[in-house]
Structure formats: C-alpha cells, structure tokens
C-alpha cells in the first residue's frame with residue numbers, strides 16, 4: 001500500500017472570521033487537487049470555515065481534542081464536537097501542546113482513540129528537541145513517542161503521523177534532506193513492523209518551517225507523504241505554493 005499525499009495547514013492560535021477569505025481562496029484555487037488538502041483553524045473557526053469550503057476539496061480539522069466525549073471539562077472540546085462542527089481530522093500531540101499542556105504519549109493515545117470514535121482521522125505529532133538531536137537521541141525519542149502515542153488499531157485510513165522536529169518549528173531552520181530521510185525511513189519501518197500493510201499506507205508528514213521555496217526538495221525525500229505547515233498555511237498564496245509542490249511530487 002502506498003500512502004496518500006496530504007498537505008495540512010495548522011493555523012495554531014491565529015485567525016479571525018475575516019481570515020476565512022484565505023480558505024475560500026484556496027478552495028477556488030484548487031477545485032480538484034491531486035492531493036488531499038486540509039486546514040486546521042482554531043476551534044472557533046471550524047464551523048464557519050466548514051460552511052465556507054463545504055462542497056470543495058478542502059477538508060477542515062481541529063488542533064486538539066479531549067479524550068472523552070462530553071462532561072465536566074471546562075474549556076475543552078471533544079472530538080465529537082469537532083466532527084459536529086464539520087471537522088474530519090484532528091491534530092493530536094503537537095509539541096506545543098506537549099509543552100504548554102503537559103500532554104504525554106499516554107494522553108495522546110487516548111485522544112487518538114477519541115478521534116476515531118468520533119469518525120475523525122488523527123494526525124499524531126512527534127519530534128525531538130534540539131538538545132535531544134545534539135545528544136544523538138533523535139531516533140530513540142521519535143521511536144518512543146511513536147510507540148507510546150499510537151493505539152493498536154491504526155490504519156492507513158484513520159491515522160496520519162507528522163514528524164516535526166521541535167527546533168525546526170517556526171524557526172526557519174530545516175533539517176538537512178538526509179536528516180529528514182533518516183527519520184522518515186525509520187518511522188516507516190516502525191509503522192510496517194507494527195501495523196503491516198496498513199503501516200505502509202499511513203501518511204508520514206514532515207513539519208517545521210516548510211515554505212513554497214523549500215517544499216519541492218522536501219517532498220522529493222522518500223517516505224515524505226506531505227507536510228504539516230504552520231506559518232505558511234495562513235495565506236492561500238503561500239499554502240497554495242506548497243500544495244502545488246506536493247502535486248508535482250505525485
């Protein structure tokens with residue numbers, strides 16, 4: 001099984017109603033993209049963005065969900081609520097949430113299962129810090145995160161894995177192509193070991209300072225099936241350049 005290609009945008013804590021024009025512009029620019037395209041706006045914009053791009057090829061996703069479906073968890077949003085608002089994906093375990101909210105592999109595994117229960121595809125994020133890379137621990141760290149964050153029932157249809165080196169996020173620093181290749185080959189082997197043919201089909205995204213100017217070379221690395229893009233997903237022109245690069249890599 002070969003993994004499908006996915007260009008995913010993570011708006012993080014950016015975006016007001018006025019910014020939905022960017023999603024509309026993207027839907028217009030890519031009426032039938034050759035790859036899957038996803039935007040994950042803040043929770044407040046999931047419903048209005050879904051309404052704006054409904055019927056287009058652009059999917060909408062959340063950036064986090066709670067591990068349970070409903071209850072006394074003030075300020076949290078469940079996977080069922082995201083789905084109800086129009087989401088079909090949710091990012092779980094982003095490094096900013098691991099840092100800001102103390103999320104662990106165990107809690108991310110539960111969130112992944114919650115995502116599936118609501119019918120959402122889970123985008124599970126992993127990645128080493130600069131210190132861990134400098135200490136030669138990268139493969140141990142991402143291997144441990146992968147093993148701990150993924151439940152046993154992962155399939156090519158319900159799971160996406162995003163490798164995001166923490167030191168490359170929002171910094172303009174990108175690993176060398178060899179460094180990306182080393183991690184992606186390692187992760188693909190781990191996924192195949194554990195999930196067999198399904199593991200071969202789970203999309204493996206790279207994330208961290210992806211821009212239109214570096215997307216072609218990153219998508220040329222084997223086992224890179226797309227990108228999880230932060231800053232460059234906020235504007236349709238920039239994200240469109242990245243989608244175009246992924247289409248060319250098909």
Ligand SMILES: O=C(CO)COP(=O)(O)O
Nearest residue numbers: 010169170208209230231
């Ligand atoms: O964290 C990221 C996406 O989830 C990457 O962010 P940047 O593309 O802004 O580096």
